Amino acid sequence: MSKNTRADIDIQVANELVRRALMSCGANGDIAQSVAASCIDAQREGSDGGGLGGAIDYCNALRAGRVQGSLPHRSERPALALFAVDAAEGFTHPAFDAEFEALCDTTREVGVAVFGLRNGYASGSLGYYVRRLAERGLVALAATNAGPALVAASGSKEPVFCTNPIALGVPRDNTYPLVIDQSSSQTAMANLRIAADNGHDIPDNWALDSNGQPTTDPAAALNGVLLAFGGARGANVALLVEMLAAGATAANWSLEAPSYIEGEQSPGTGLLVIAIHATLLAGPQMARRIDDYLNQLRERYGAYIPGERRAANRDRQTDSLSVNTAMLNALRNLAGAD
Amino acid sequence: MSKNTRADIDIQVANELVRRALMSCGANGDIAQSVAASCIDAQREGSDGGGLGGAIDYCNALRAGRVQGSLPHRSERPALALFAVDAAEGFTHPAFDAEFEALCDTTREVGVAVFGLRNGYASGSLGYYVRRLAERGLVALAATNAGPALVAASGSKEPVFCTNPIALGVPRDNTYPLVIDQSSSQTAMANLRIAADNGHDIPDNWALDSNGQPTTDPAAALNGVLLAFGGARGANVALLVEMLAAGATAANWSLEAPSYIEGEQSPGTGLLVIAIHATLLAGPQMARRIDDYLNQLRERYGAYIPGERRAANRDRQTDSLSVNTAMLNALRNLAGAD
Numbered sequence A, B: 001m002s003k004n005t006r007a008d009i010d011i012q013v014a015n016e017l018v019r020r021a022l023m024s025c026g027a028n029g030d031i032a033q034s035v036a037a038s039c040i041d042a043q044r045e046g047s048d049g050g051g052l053g054g055a056i057d058y059c060n061a062l063r064a065g066r067v068q069g070s071l072p073h074r075s076e077r078p079a080l081a082l083f084a085v086d087a088a089e090g091f092t093h094p095a096f097d098a099e100f101e102a103l104c105d106t107t108r109e110v111g112v113a114v115f116g117l118r119n120g121y122a123s124g125s126l127g128y129y130v131r132r133l134a135e136r137g138l139v140a141l142a143a144t145n146a147g148p149a150l151v152a153a154s155g156s157k158e159p160v161f162c163t164n165p166i167a168l169g170v171p172r173d174n175t176y177p178l179v180i181d182q183s184s185s186q187t188a189m190a191n192l193r194i195a196a197d198n199g200h201d202i203p204d205n206w207a208l209d210s211n212g213q214p215t216t217d218p219a220a221a222l223n224g225v226l227l228a229f230g231g232a233r234g235a236n237v238a239l240l241v242e243m244l245a246a247g248a249t250a251a252n253w254s255l256e257a258p259s260y261i262e263g264e265q266s267p268g269t270g271l272l273v274i275a276i277h278a279t280l281l282a283g284p285q286m287a288r289r290i291d292d293y294l295n296q297l298r299e300r301y302g303a304y305i306p307g308e309r310r311a312a313n314r315d316r317q318t319d320s321l322s323v324n325t326a327m328l329n330a331l332r333n334l335a336g337a338d
Helices: A011-024 A029-044 A052-064 A092-110 A127-134 A189-198 A218-222 A231-247 A286-301 A308-316 A325-335 B011-024 B029-044 B052-064 B092-110 B127-134 B189-198 B218-222 B231-247 B286-301 B308-316 B325-335
Strands: A006-010 A074-079 A082-086 A112-120 A139-144 A159-161 A166-170 A178-182 A269-276 A320-324 B006-010 B074-079 B082-086 B112-120 B139-144 B159-161 B166-170 B178-182 B269-276 B320-324
Touching: A006 A011, A006 A325, A011 A029, A011 A052, A011 A320, A011 A325, A029 A052, A029 A092, A029 A127, A029 A308, A029 A320, A052 A320, A052 A325, A074 A092, A082 A092, A092 A112, A092 A127, A092 A269, A112 B112, A127 A139, A127 A166, A127 A178, A127 A269, A139 A231, A139 B231, A159 A231, A166 A231, A166 B231, A178 B231, A189 A218, A231 A269, A231 B139, A231 B166, A231 B178, A231 B231, A231 B286, A269 B269, A286 B231, A320 A325, B006 B011, B006 B325, B011 B029, B011 B052, B011 B320, B011 B325, B029 B052, B029 B092, B029 B127, B029 B308, B029 B320, B052 B320, B052 B325, B074 B092, B082 B092, B092 B112, B092 B127, B092 B269, B127 B139, B127 B166, B127 B178, B127 B269, B139 B231, B159 B231, B166 B231, B189 B218, B231 B269, B320 B325
Parallel strands: A082 A112, B082 B112
Antiparallel strands: A006 A320, A074 A082, A112 A269, A139 A166, A139 A269, A166 A178, B006 B320, B074 B082, B112 B269, B139 B166, B139 B269, B166 B178
């Protein structure tokens, strides 16, 4: 059976499978349920890597001790609209879930609130956090970093940032929210490996070689450093994300963070989410007005609206998920292994 | 006398000159003082275009009626931490100044606050707003849009966004704050004109021609549309800014905004500023830790830290400003013309 073979699986069955696999690897029930929900959400969006693949990564991280599966996070409210969370080397999803209703309520009451997490594991899809807030009618902005450092700063020849995604969620009337969710790097490390495996050149703006020179050779790039998208301006976006995610939360800088994909230590990631009750600024027609605008952008100007493909996948896969069978089998093995 | 001749002028004299020029063109005393302060700040940073040049642009906009110089802005507090401002077709600076102390106090008390302005004139340097908040120890993020539309969306061949800058200000210990302040476009329209005047080609990622094709011909680009920096990801940053600046404030979309450089109508710009009392999340050592990190980025990794040149200019020009004499003479004429 090819590793690209796919199978359909009932969504509840898939959720239960992921939950049991996480528990077999050391997560307690609440934590496993929260993390499984995020994986199933990513799979619904059509992402094998974030879906069942993400679940396998999480299982491996639990077994290696890079993420704690049973310690509770610690939460403080140092001010009315600030949620300060120490994830205790655990997942970010259960900590976010635990504060989610209070975060929504506070944002509605005060107008804006901030969830700032440190000492966490890699956050998975950043769109997941902002979309959930946008589904409650809130405008949400999020930033996260993680280790290891992979991406150069403006002017640097060595990696200092992780891929540092930024995400925005905005409510629309009549349809799913707008979700912008993108990394600050021009490409992912995985794409260098694919090019190297296939003997293909890469574009000269993807990476620098170990001498700090632009390269089209994927092997040289794998020994070098990823570039941010869009040159110095994109590198500044990576720095902006680093400041919000790690500077404003006292999380590990990407530079000092242990890897989230190998070793036994927690990456100590930071995650900052800002939620704004913007209808109080823009008026009750805000979501309608944004929906009209985005429809105009697409229909009259031919613009690509970020996130629409993922949202359409989610709409379609409400009962049953299309999954990679190799990943499915790997999870079945993990789930049966306790 | 060459148009590039420069003169030194006492900073108080320059401020008074700008203030009088604005009043001669229809601004009342409070509004003129607030706008003049922002121009002098930009000139201190070494920006002729934002400094005395900005003052001349504002005078022209006052005379043409694109900006109101005497109507008070209207301010509401629809929630404890939201400042909702209708600029009444006026400048953004006086409205921001009027709310600044309350914005700082509220951010300290609640942990975060948002200033959302609609119906304004072009905001000038966005770094000005976030830097002032960072000087008070707050982490600040800002976004603004304006008309006319100049920049393509991802996939569009026509302009839909203005240059849509985003800015972040972060406090540092011992030195001026970090200020990231950059537009979402790959270049400014002015650089197309300079290339056209000098008969130079432009890079093929600056603009599309009127057929929606990349071009190296500046004349073709001037009939076409500017591109965002960094392809689709940069265009998404422009969309993110549009959502924060206009979607969350009910300001004019760049698409529907009259020009801020010609005509008689207000561009109806939006400006959103988020201020976060992040030391409550990150601890009292936050500014020290950020300063150490940025020093390490520069000294050990050779990274370019955005805004340091401007900050050094400001440090140097505390008493006397180096200004373009043609601009100085133009302002003297404007100031004497009432």
